[in-house]
Amino acid sequence: MKCYREEEAVDYCIVGVGSAGAVLLQRLARAGFKVVGLEAGPFWDTERDWVSDEAGSHQLYWTDLRITGGSDPIALGENNSGRGVGGGSVHWAAFVPRLHPSDFRTYTEDGVGCDWPISYKDLKPYYELIEREMPAAGPAWFTWGDPHGYPYGPHPMGGVGDTLVRGCTKLGIRVCAGGPVAILSGSRADRPHCIYRGFCIQGCKVGAKQSTLISHVPDAIAHGAEIRDRSMVARIHLGPNRRVNAVTYFDRDGREHVQRARAIIVCGYAIETPRLLFNSACPGFEQGLANSSGLLGHYLMVQAGNVVAGRFPDLVRLYKAPPAHAMTEEFYETDPKRDFARGFAVQTVGPLPIAFAKQMAKAKGAWGWGLREVMMDYNHWSTLGVLGEILPAYDNKIELAEEKDDFGLPVAHVTFSLHENDHKMIRFAVKKVEEILLAAGAKEVVEEQRYAHLVGAARMGTRPENSIVDGFCRTHDIANLFICDGSVFPTQGSANPGLTIQALAARTADYLNQQGEAIFTSSHVSREKPPVRRDLSPPVTFGSGVPRV
Amino acid sequence: MKQIGYYPGYSTLAQKDFWDDATRAVVLKRLEPPAPLRFFGPGEAERLEAVVNQILPQDDRPAERRIAIVPELDKRLYEHRGPGYRYADMPPDGEAYRMGLRAIEEIAQHLFGAEFLYLRNRERDQVLFTLHDGEPPAAKAIFARMSVKHFWLMLVNDVAEVYYAHPWAWDEIGFGGPAYPRGYMRLERGEPEPWEKPEQRYEWAAPEDSLSGECRPLPGSHL
Ligand SMILES: Cc1cc2nc3c(=O)[nH]c(=O)nc-3n(C[C@H](O)[C@H](O)[C@H](O)COP(=O)(O)OP(=O)(O)OC[C@H]3O[C@@H](n4cnc5c(N)ncnc54)[C@H](O)[C@@H]3O)c2cc1C
Ligand code: SF4
Numbered sequence: 001m002k003c004y005r006e007e008e009a010v011d012y013c014i015v016g017v018g019s020a021g022a023v024l025l026q027r028l029a030r031a032g033f034k035v036v037g038l039e040a041g042p043f044w045d046t047e048r049d050w051v052s053d054e055a056g057s058h059q060l061y062w063t064d065l066r067i068t069g070g071s072d073p074i075a076l077g078e079n080n081s082g083r084g085v086g087g088g089s090v091h092w093a094a095f096v097p098r099l100h101p102s103d104f105r106t107y108t109e110d111g112v113g114c115d116w117p118i119s120y121k122d123l124k125p126y127y128e129l130i131e132r133e134m135p136a137a138g139p140a141w142f143t144w145g146d147p148h149g150y151p152y153g154p155h156p157m158g159g160v161g162d163t164l165v166r167g168c169t170k171l172g173i174r175v176c177a178g179g180p181v182a183i184l185s186g187s188r189a190d191r192p193h194c195i196y197r198g199f200c201i202q203g204c205k206v207g208a209k210q211s212t213l214i215s216h217v218p219d220a221i222a223h224g225a226e227i228r229d230r231s232m233v234a235r236i237h238l239g240p241n242r243r244v245n246a247v248t249y250f251d252r253d254g255r256e257h258v259q260r261a262r263a264i265i266v267c268g269y270a271i272e273t274p275r276l277l278f279n280s281a282c283p284g285f286e287q288g289l290a291n292s293s294g295l296l297g298h299y300l301m302v303q304a305g306n307v308v309a310g311r312f313p314d315l316v317r318l319y320k321a322p323p324a325h326a327m328t329e330e331f332y333e334t335d336p337k338r339d340f341a342r343g344f345a346v347q348t349v350g351p352l353p354i355a356f357a358k359q360m361a362k363a364k365g366a367w368g369w370g371l372r373e374v375m376m377d378y379n380h381w382s383t384l385g386v387l388g389e390i391l392p393a394y395d396n397k398i399e400l401a402e403e404k405d406d407f408g409l410p411v412a413h414v415t416f417s418l419h420e421n422d423h424k425m426i427r428f429a430v431k432k433v434e435e436i437l438l439a440a441g442a443k444e445v446v447e448e449q450r451y452a453h454l455v456g457a458a459r460m461g462t463r464p465e466n467s468i469v470d471g472f473c474r475t476h477d478i479a480n481l482f483i484c485d486g487s488v489f490p491t492q493g494s495a496n497p498g499l500t501i502q503a504l505a506a507r508t509a510d511y512l513n514q515q516g517e518a519i520f521t522s523s524h525v526s527r528e529k530p531p532v533r534r535d536l537s538p539p540v541t542f543g544s545g546v547p548r549v
Numbered sequence: 550m551k552q553i554g555y556y557p558g559y560s561t562l563a564q565k566d567f568w569d570d571a572t573r574a575v576v577l578k579r580l581e582p583p584a585p586l587r588f589f590g591p592g593e594a595e596r597l598e599a600v601v602n603q604i605l606p607q608d609d610r611p612a613e614r615r616i617a618i619v620p621e622l623d624k625r626l627y628e629h630r631g632p633g634y635r636y637a638d639m640p641p642d643g644e645a646y647r648m649g650l651r652a653i654e655e656i657a658q659h660l661f662g663a664e665f666l667y668l669r670n671r672e673r674d675q676v677l678f679t680l681h682d683g684e685p686p687a688a689k690a691i692f693a694r695m696s697v698k699h700f701w702l703m704l705v706n707d708v709a710e711v712y713y714a715h716p717w718a719w720d721e722i723g724f725g726g727p728a729y730p731r732g733y734m735r736l737e738r739g740e741p742e743p744w745e746k747p748e749q750r751y752e753w754a755a756p757e758d759s760l761s762g763e764c765r766p767l768p769g770s771h772l
Contacts, residue, residue, distance in 0.1 A: 049571070051569075056576075061633055070637075075632075077632040077633020081633075159739055195733070198733075315738070319725055353719065353722060357709035357710075368604060368761020369756070370755070373755065376554050378722040378723065379722070
């Protein structure tokens with residue numbers, strides 16, 4: 001791997017080599033820029049570091065302290081964020097639906113949320129590119145939103161998907177089996193196909209599930225990118241002329257370093273990105289770097305992820321097959337017959353025993369002998385997840401807490417509360433999933449309230465007064481500082497965010513490539529749409545799950 | 550004694566030669582004798598043991614097949630390993646455990662005028678149900694500084710996490726266990742792999758002198 005000197009200003013320093021960060025790193029390296037990725041977590045050796053075991057997989061998640069409050073506080077850690085090269089794509093379930101065209105204009109269409117500064121059309125070519133780079137498996141015809149097909153065929157059904165398909169079919173609800181999911185249904189180069197072992201959320205040792213660690217990182221390194229793992233960025237430096245020029249980071253031994261760079265892209269995800277910008281407050285930006293709007297940290301979102309579990313007389317064995325393998329988006333759009341705006345999707349989830357026990361502790365109030373008994377019936381349960389659109393709200397936010405982490409940096413304090421539309425949507429969605437499970441033959445149905453997928457808190461928009469970044473992920477305040485990760489979403493739809501995050505990164509890379517040197521030398525902000533670069537994809541992903549550096 | 554659960558003769562450990570090395574090492578470590586406690590003092594440990602025995606009772610398991618839970622809780626707290634977040638209405642986890650144990654003592658005294666350790670099975674369950682229901686009748690000062698609900702769920706979650714991480718618990722519930730590099734081939738209709746066992750159900754009932762066999766919803770549940 002290439003090694004840059006710290007005093008030498010690289011072209012781009014990328015903070016966080018996760019879903020978005022790795023795609024940017026790969027494309028910028030391929031285009032010939034000098035790029036360094038600083039990643040707080042480790043560079044995984046997947047065969048040695050990952051295990052086929054629930055309790056043994058905690059190191060994949062961001063488990064440093066965060067404080068969570070509000071009237072509906074969200075669980076963080078393993079429920080939300082990853083740490084290590086590949087970021088959240090290491091432990092995601094890899095459902096990869098696209099956003100719908102309506103998601104980009106909810107304010108215009110439904111009078112709620114807000115419009116994105118870009119449209120579905122702007123992202124569509126990048127959805128198509130990333131779906132092939134992952135690559136995604138799913139039906140030849142996916143019927144919702146902007147209908148399209150997938151490069152790899154759908155997966156066989158596991159027990160949970162089977163109940164979803166049966167229930168939906170009984171009720172006349174259209175349903176999609178076997179995807180869309182970024183898991184190989186056939187092998188590709190030296191990446192093997194899925195073996196249906198159901199440990200996706202613990203990291204796919206097989207290499208069948210996409211993570212940017214195996215799809216983009218090897219190609220980035222092959223083209224001269226440097227990744228420094230176990231490097232926690234503490235602060236971004238503002239230099240003369242309102243331009244950033246370096247970052248301070250701590251290496252694996254806690255030693256402090258400064259890396260100089262001509263431009264910086266923050267890809268730390270929806271909590272760490274605002275936290276880093278707050279921690280980088282400096283004269284001129286007292287309330288946080290690039291935060292002249294005062295909106296940094298606000299409009300944090302999660303999707304409603306209520307799990308509805310149904311007990312079946314027959315065995316289901318929900319631990320087999322990838323947790324993500326069937327879904328319906330039939331309730332995705334606003335329906336004037338309902339008393340709330342926007343909607344939800346229904347997806348399979350396949351909790352392993354520990355996750356399921358925790359679910360039963362909440363859903364049934366089980367403990368003691370009751371917990372032992374319900375767990376003895378583990379194989380009789382099927383679990384479906386609501387994935388519902390919670391609308392952006394100003395008071396859902398990230399601030400700095402009093403507490404500090406091991407490096408002495410203030411940790412994040414997250415505040416989250418549901419609002420009226422969210423409550424109505426969730427009640428309706430849970431009821432609908434309950435009906436589906438009962439139609440499939442469940443004899444008992446219980447619900448656990450939970451949330452999934454952080455986005456927002458550094459939203460994109462048209463003007464400095466209403467947002468942090470523009471439609472190309474450039475901060476309004478600082479011409480050579482970009483934010484590109486889940487935190488830029490203004491709204492979230494009812495699609496899992498990962499595909500959109502990677503697609504946005506590919507689009508941002510095209511913009512940066514087209515702008516070339518201007519990013520480093522000029523403060524003129526171009527809004528010209530870049531041509532779609534189809535020549536920057538990794539050729540085939542290689543490494544069998546173990547990128548060989 | 551008969552194997553607990555509906556899959557008699559099923560053993561995930563019997564498949565350990567088919568697991569990858571890293572996973573095998575992690576799982577087999579759980580069979581080793583527990584390390585001495587470092588976070589909890591002897592008095593605390595004894596009381597926590599009694600509480601944990603109610604949260605996850607194992608009286609039906611042969612003594613040599615009981616899964617040690619307290620040492621794992623102790624290890625997590627000693628090493629300051631958290632789940633990645635703390636509720637704003639909670640003190641740090643270690644402190645929460647100490648406060649929670651004191652609260653349980655106060656509730657036991659309030660309800661039965663005796664230490665938790667000297668209560669009968671049903672009485673112990675009664676004490677714990679007051680936490681589950683979010684209505685502890687005593688320890689007001691403690692619960693002014695700590696959410697009952699979040700303490701209760703942390704306790705149940707932590708205990709469940711240790712128990713259901715153990716291969717003996719997997720045998721009990723018929724979970725396939727580690728599945729790499731072999732994978733599964735029979736995905737639908739709950740069919741067993743050739744090395745899994747079909748289900749053989751029998752009448753199961755919680756011991757008569759306990760209360761926790763009957764699940765009761767947490768306050769604020771919907772369905
Ligand atoms: C259990 C689970 C299942 C999921 N399933 C799905 C799914 O099926 N489909 C889907 O689309 N999404 C899913 N997600 C969500 C998805 O994983 C995330 O939305 C996505 O990975 C976020 O991408 P990102 O690039 O914004 O951030 P990440 O991928 O999280 O990358 C951020 C990286 O930045 C690093 N970092 C942060 N701060 C710093 C710093 N200061 N210095 C250095 N490095 C730093 C982090 O360590 C991390 O590696 C799931 C999430 C979880 C938890
Ligand atoms: S189910 Fe498939 S994709 Fe998921 S971890 Fe197993 S092999 Fe990988």
